[in-house]
Amino acid sequence: MRPHASDATRRRLGIPLSAALASCVLVSLVLAPSASANLLTPKAGGSPNADQIHSLYTIILYIAAVVFVGVEATLIYSLYRFRAKKVRVAAQIHGNTRLEIGWTVGAALILVILTVVTFVKLPSIINPPNSTAPFLESALTQPSPPNGKRLTICVQGRQFIWRYVYGAACENNPYAPKLPYSFQEMYVPAGVTVVLSITAVDVIHSWWVPSLGGKVDAVPGYTTYTWFQARGPALYHGQCAQLCGRQHAFMTAQVDVMSPSDYQQKLAQLGQDIQKANSQVTTLRAYLTKTGNL
Amino acid sequence: MSVTTAQAARAVPQITTREVTAPRQTKRWIDWIVTTDHKKIGIMYLVTTFVFFFLGGVEALMMRVQLSEPNNTLLSGERFNQLVTLHGTTMVFLFVVPVMAGFGNYFVPLMIGARDMAFPRLNALSYWLLLLGGVVFYVTLFYHPPEAGWWSYPPLSEIQYSPSGGQDAWIFLIHLTGISSLLGAINFYATIVNMRAPGMSWGRLPLFVWAILVYAVLLIIALPPVAAAVTMLLTDRHFGTHWFDPTAHGSPVLWQHLFWFFGHPEVYIMVLPGFGIISEVIPVFSRKPIFGYKAVAASTAVIAFLATLVWAHHMFASPIPIVVLGFFMLSSFLIGVPTGVKIFNWISTMWRGSLVMTTALYYAAGMIAIFVLGGITGIFLAVFPVDWQLNDTYFVVAHFHYTIFGGAIFPVLAGLYYWFPKMTGRLLNERMGKISFWFTFIGFNMTFFVQHALGLSGMVRRIYTYQPGLGWSTYNLISTIGAFILAAGIVLTVINVAINYKRGALAGPDPWKGNTLEWFVPSPPPVNNFDVIPRVRSVEPMRDIRRQVERSTGVTQKSGGGERFARA
Structure with a gap:
């Protein structure tokens, strides 16, 4: 190839080619949906x-x-x-x-x-601010708004689902009887400063609901904290951000923000449902033991 | 110019007329097995690492196809995690780090006027250990590839959660390539410190050699901690220790510290030689000396020093006190200053130059264009509260591809087009090279620019599929199409190499009018490189030699002007 041929070629080929490819990029960016996507x-x-x-x-x-x-x-x-x-x-x-x-x-x-x-x-x-809604409980662990009034929820990461335990007592024992708990979908009252106490039971996970703040790793052997004060009512989506195994992609989280009164009803209902399910299991176990199947 | 004898001085212009010989002295394969010639070893490094580059690229394309649409069932979560691990490990340990050792092996002795590396047999051992590491790792394809990611965070990489031997193969890969790199680094260090041509003081050392020197020092600092860490992981997995096992008071965070104390210097181990290549290519094709030689060389050393102080910025979401996060934010900020200095110096080198628009310069300029964005997104990630939103998302994936693909692989391609004539005696096709550049450049930006937006839209890394309606689908499709355009660009370069390896135009010893001593010897250089080692009087010895030849023979050597590069 001759040196001058290379220049001529660049003019002949390079500019249209680069223009075509560049317009490709621009058009596709413009066409990209903006409904739930963030560009910048x-x-x-x-x-x-x-x-x-x-x-x-x-x-x-x-x-x-x-x-x-x-x-x-x-x-x-x-x-x-x-x-x-x-x-x-x-x-x-x-x-x-x-x-x-x-x-x-x-x-x-x-x-x-x-x-x-x-x-x-x-x-x-x-630093979390004071709750704008009437407070639900108070305690002395961190982080804490100036008046100390906040709602504590324990978040437990496990392959491949999040478990939430409601109430400050969860920090001592997340499996304590009578504590209401739920999986994957978290219920929180709007306007209340919610402090999350985050742990993991197997591998490292990472708690992240983008609209409610940054992510915090859930590391086995450690307790990490974060907080949010949700405006609502609304439903926010998130998912585990740290590779935790084969179904990492399906370790999602939802935060269901509701009014404080709805929240209290929901929690009471959760407690009842759990008790009902527990008593059913107890009955079943007693039956199976009696019939020699367990 | 002062060479040993007057006869040798007269011989200089005649060297430029020596005919090219076939790149291989002999066709016997056994010569490649037993060789201790740094050039043969360098070529083996380059060929081997490009094979791994191809494998890593295919893995990336498979992942991109899987992610091109929501709820795709092409790959399972297990297969995808294996690909994530294979791709990351291959690109870091089997491509980018050793490809720099390949260029270093071939060109450091030539650039400093040495006849070989300091320890030629150790050099051969480095190569064979690398190949062995790659083979040990890739045979897992036939049983069970590792699936804990290239960081292999425990407990996921512990025996309870990763029971397969693939994880052990990963550990052995780290050990083997680690020893390979460590031996190579010691060899580079000894060579550069002891075997420079007469007159080549530290202030006249080519900038690529500066970069390789610092690369070697960083490898020596960074590799022992990761060797310790993977050994601890191995004993955890098989010999009953609990270093990283939280159920027995071990700490998964300890692994993170050890791994990233290696992992962040590793980033600069990958890009510093790339910076070195850019610092060679830009002055040659600008027909201008590098702007601020001292600043460029010093910034390399400063980056390396700071690189050992920033590791925890990979761990901003881990359980670490805020004050520590603040420290790592500031140290990560600081590293932006010397990096910025380099970019400003490169652009100033082109300023008022006489740019010869070769493919190598295209890739070098493309590197600057891309790396600027990678550096800027690095500042976002260094601000730890912002990182809490961006960490572990596609924003980070975009960031490190902008820095590593931009900062290391574009320079590798620039280096390939620049040095191919030296290694084979033949020129690559410039037209094909420029087309390959545009495909690579546009394809790269299309693949990775939208990934910033994906991360900002909440898409986390390493998920094998996702639901529709999250605003991710279109960006992912664009990214996948871009990946194939990018791959086409790389394939064009490979075809270019395959065709012109034997059939390209003859290059002669100095097709580009280079500045450094590798252009003094025939292409490809003979065994032992130099009959006569010239005395070095500046950072651009070849320019001095050309000037000397002009003065003593009256034949114009076409330097410092706006000439086209000429054929021999």
Whole structure:
């Protein structure tokens, strides 16, 4: 292949080809659904901590966009402007100490700004606010809103389902009798600061409901905490974020936010259902033992 | 220029007219088995790692096909987890790290004017251990591949949850490739420190060699902890210990610390040599010296130092106190500064240059374009409260493909187009190379850009299927189509290599008017490389040599101007 042929070829083939492929990307992005998908920012809207993370993310996004556009534009301009065809002789520049110190300091300054913004935002992400709805119980474990009034729910990860135990007593023994529990779908009252006490019984899982805040690993041998204060009523979806085995994809979670009165009814009903099921099992076991089948 | 004798000095321009010889001195396969020649070993590294690249790529395509639509039943969860593990492990341990050792093996001795590596037989051992590691790992295809991911987090990787021998094969792979890399690193270090050409002070060391030196040091720092960790996992699995077993007061978080203390330096082990290749390719095709040589070399060392201080940013959702998270956020921020410095220096090198638009420069520029976004998303992930939303989602998958595919594999392709003439004596087809670049570049962005959006929409990593109606389906389909365009680009390059390995245009010793000493010797270089080792007087010894030849013979050597690259 001759050197000049390569240039001609680039003009003949390269530009239409790249244009076609680039338009392919653009068209597909435009056609992408936006109903439940997020293009540029994380999910939020369910709880103050998720909203605060969202706003922190957005601040970083603006700064990042400026840097990104600036660097890419300079790169593309250089590739276009300084081709051998246009510039016959390259300027023999070995460096420029002032310029180099300048952009090193500039990059560091951007990071200082990001650090300050992060630490200003941090308290509103990690510290729960007081409940806006009437409180349901109070205790002294962490994390805690200023008035200490919060609802504790224990979240237990196991292959491949989440188990939720309601009430602060779950922290001592999540299998204690009379504590209401549910699987996969969590019931919570709107406007109440809910503290989750997260454990795992087998492998590592990760609790994550995007609209209600960030994820927290459920590590066997450790107890981790997070909180949310759901606006509602609404239904939020999430799923286990840490590879936990073959059915990892189906380890989903739902948070069903309801009014505090509905919540109390639901909990009472859960308790009744569990007792009923337990008594049925006891009856069955007694029957099976009596007939010699167990 | 001062060479040993006046005769040798006169011989310099004549070297450029030496005819190309066949790349293999002999066709006997036994010569490849017993060789200690760094060039043959380098080629074996490159061929072997590209075979693994192909395998890892096929695994990736299978996963992308599975995810192209919701509720797909093509693959089971078990099969998908095996593919996740195979793909990640292959790309990290059997492709990106050793492919850099391949280029390093071939070019470090040539670039520093040495006749071979410091320990040639150790060098051969490194290669064979790598191959053995790959074979031990890939025979699991015939019984039961591991399925705990390339991090193999216990307890999932413990015997109760991963009873198959595949997990043990993974452990042996880490051991074998680890010893291979460790021996290789010691060899690189000894070679670079002791065997440089006369006059090649640290300030005249080619930037690729700087990168390989730092790569070697990082390997020596990072590999022992992971070797310890996988040994502990092995004894947990088979010999009754409980290092990582929470039911007996072991800690799964201990594994995470040990693994990522290796795992994060590993990231820079993968990209630093890539940065080195870019720092060689851009000045040559800009016909301009690198902008800020000292800053580029120093930033390599600073990145390596900081790389050992950022590991826990992979663990922001693990049980770790907030103050520790704050530390790791700041250290991860800091690493952005030297990385930014490199990018600014590369662009400044092109600024007011005279750009010869070869395929190698296309890939180098593509690397900068892609890596900028990978670096920026890294800043998002370093902010730990934001990471709580992004960690373990497709946003992270997008981020690390932008950094590793962009920061390591694009440079590997740039290096391939740049150095192929040196290794074989023949040029690759530039037209085909540029088409392959556009397919790779567009396909890459199509595959991975939408994955940012997938992560932001709540799609977590390593799930083998998903439900419709979550807003993920279209993005996933775009990503899958992009993956095939990307694969087509890579296949075009492979075809280019296959065709032009024997039939390409003859390159001559210095087709690009390079700056470094590998272009001083014939293509491919003879065994023992140099008859005469030139004295080095700057960071661009070949440019000095060309100037010297012009002055003493009056024949223009076409350097520093806007010439097309010429054939020999």
